[in-house]
Amino acid sequence: MGIFDKIFKKEEVVEELKDLPRVKPRNLRDDNMVKIIKDSEIPVLVDCWADWCGPCKQIAPVIAELASEYNGRVLVAKLNTEKNNKMSQKYSVKSLPTMLYFKDGKFITRTIGAMPKSAIKKAIEAYLLK
Numbered sequence: 001m002g003i004f005d006k007i008f009k010k011e012e013v014v015e016e017l018k019d020l021p022r023v024k025p026r027n028l029r030d031d032n033m034v035k036i037i038k039d040s041e042i043p044v045l046v047d048c049w050a051d052w053c054g055p056c057k058q059i060a061p062v063i064a065e066l067a068s069e070y071n072g073r074v075l076v077a078k079l080n081t082e083k084n085n086k087m088s089q090k091y092s093v094k095s096l097p098t099m100l101y102f103k104d105g106k107f108i109t110r111t112i113g114a115m116p117k118s119a120i121k122k123a124i125e126a127y128l129l130k
Helices: 003-007 010-019 033-039 054-069 085-090 117-128
Strands: 026-028 044-049 075-080 098-103 106-112
Touching (some): 044 054, 054 075, 098 117
16 A cells, blocks of 8 residues: 555545536637637636647646536636647747636736646646635
């Protein structure tokens, strides 16, 4: 039994996730991203990713979990940078994965690189929900 198993029972973690409504991240495109962000009544987290990006694939399940966990408080969205060059350039996305944070329709900040779920949650709390 590992240290994680001693602190948290695996069944408890599974039960917590099972109780959450399943909400998928919203897919954004060049032609709808600005409107969706401006029209959103809640803050927006945009995960910028690409098919070839290993770290992007690694955090994809975390992004999906966050969409459910923050449902109604934060709109969690994804932007495929390969297919949406205009928005990638507009927000100077040069490394992947990049998280873009928007509040009241305005760009707040970005984080770069694959981060653990706890770090992404801290950023959401600090930048979007304070």
